[in-house]
Amino acid sequence: REENKKIGVFMSAEMMLTKVKSSHKTDSNSKNCMVSHRNKSELDTRREEKSPDASDGVTTSVAPSHQYDFGRSLAAILNVEPHFSTEKRKLANHRPSVFGHRGAVFHEPENTIEGFLAAARLGVDGVELDAFLLKCGTVIVFHGDGSDENPGLLNDYCGVEGSILDYTAEEAKEQLSLNPKGKIFSIVDEERVQSVSTSFPTLEEVLDLAKQTGIDVNIELKGPGTPEPVLDLVDLMDMVEQCYFSSFQHDRIAEVRELRPQKKTQRSSSLWTGCLFTVPPDNFIEVAKNVDATEVHLRYDTCTRERVAAIHAAEMNSMAWFRGPLTMIKESEKFDDVGFEDEAMYQTVLNSGVQKMCVNKPDVLLELLDGGDTL
Numbered sequence: 001r002e003e004n005k006k007i008g009v010f011m012s013a014e015m016m017l018t019k020v021k022s023s024h025k026t027d028s029n030s031k032n033c034m035v036s037h038r039n040k041s042e043l044d045t046r047r048e049e050k051s052p053d054a055s056d057g058v059t060t061s062v063a064p065s066h067q068y069d070f071g072r073s074l075a076a077i078l079n080v081e082p083h084f085s086t087e088k089r090k091l092a093n094h095r096p097s098v099f100g101h102r103g104a105v106f107h108e109p110e111n112t113i114e115g116f117l118a119a120a121r122l123g124v125d126g127v128e129l130d131a132f133l134l135k136c137g138t139v140i141v142f143h144g145d146g147s148d149e150n151p152g153l154l155n156d157y158c159g160v161e162g163s164i165l166d167y168t169a170e171e172a173k174e175q176l177s178l179n180p181k182g183k184i185f186s187i188v189d190e191e192r193v194q195s196v197s198t199s200f201p202t203l204e205e206v207l208d209l210a211k212q213t214g215i216d217v218n219i220e221l222k223g224p225g226t227p228e229p230v231l232d233l234v235d236l237m238d239m240v241e242q243c244y245f246s247s248f249q250h251d252r253i254a255e256v257r258e259l260r261p262q263k264k265t266q267r268s269s270s271l272w273t274g275c276l277f278t279v280p281p282d283n284f285i286e287v288a289k290n291v292d293a294t295e296v297h298l299r300y301d302t303c304t305r306e307r308v309a310a311i312h313a314a315e316m317n318s319m320a321w322f323r324g325p326l327t328m329i330k331e332s333e334k335f336d337d338v339g340f341e342d343e344a345m346y347q348t349v350l351n352s353g354v355q356k357m358c359v360n361k362p363d364v365l366l367e368l369l370d371g372g373d374t375l
Helices: 007-023 074-078 113-122 169-174 192-193 203-213 228-238 250-259 284-290 305-313 325-334 343-349 362-370
Strands: 097-101 126-133 138-143 152-153 216-221 243-247 270-279 294-297 315-323 357-361
Touching: 074 343, 097 216, 097 362, 113 126, 113 203, 113 362, 126 152, 126 203, 126 228, 126 325, 138 203, 138 228, 192 228, 203 216, 216 228, 216 250, 228 243, 228 250, 228 294, 243 250, 243 294, 250 270, 250 284, 270 284, 270 315, 284 294, 284 305, 294 305, 343 357, 343 362, 357 362
Parallel strands: 097 126, 097 357, 126 216, 216 243, 243 270, 270 294, 294 315, 315 357
Antiparallel strands: 126 138
């Protein structure tokens, strides 16, 4: 890994985390951020079975080999080779960037300082987070319940009614806390949910951590009014080279470009923006070009070989994003050829040629990539 991800850097990052905890008046004896490597098949209900080419004893969580129904084969849906046919084939000069979706959600609660530090410790290239502008003018990192059209609700996340947008940053930190009984936090130990340094870190705090560890940050402009204050903060912290800006609300991407019209030529002098799509329309390339995006971010099960090729032909970069962990646990049951964000699923999506992957299990993807067999 890069020099800035070595032991000394993480010691510095942990000192910063201690400072954050102190500033939010948390227990000085709260847990450290050392993370354990979870078994890659955790929560995966599919039985482990050797893939057809697994002569070296490596196992992946897959259904028995047979002729899959088209609708139940992720490889068929994406029009790519099945994972087992490429397991030992090197993909030509292609190692995708690995982004931890909201941090490392199976190790620490999502969108927390602890979660982002855990992801950095795993060796990710970057993390993805969700940004909201509160009524006091502070940008915080939070996801919450609700839809992309009405995000930031507190019902399951905090166990109260309302929206994060109803609070100032100070009010949120004094009056709200993560709900350890919330469904979204059922994938981590309850004590971890209760002992996070702060339930609602500011974007400045997370960017400070990213600067120390060297990881990139994909900032999803989740709430209204976020483009300008986020850009101002990134500029102030001299973090342009480490940040990407994305949104399902494509007018926010257009606003980013209007505020900072630099077009990508060199990474050091341009802003990188990504159009997020749930189900891309036929003219998704045109949609992305119309807001001057530099990247297209496709949901993993829409990341077909043809769409990825079209993105690259249009001189844009590509990312496959995976849905929230609880949704992915349920959704993976519809596929016969892959399991829940296991190596088989990741390899299948990689076979589309996508350049970046934003995943809930970055440790599993990193193990696949660093194992030496695939890439």
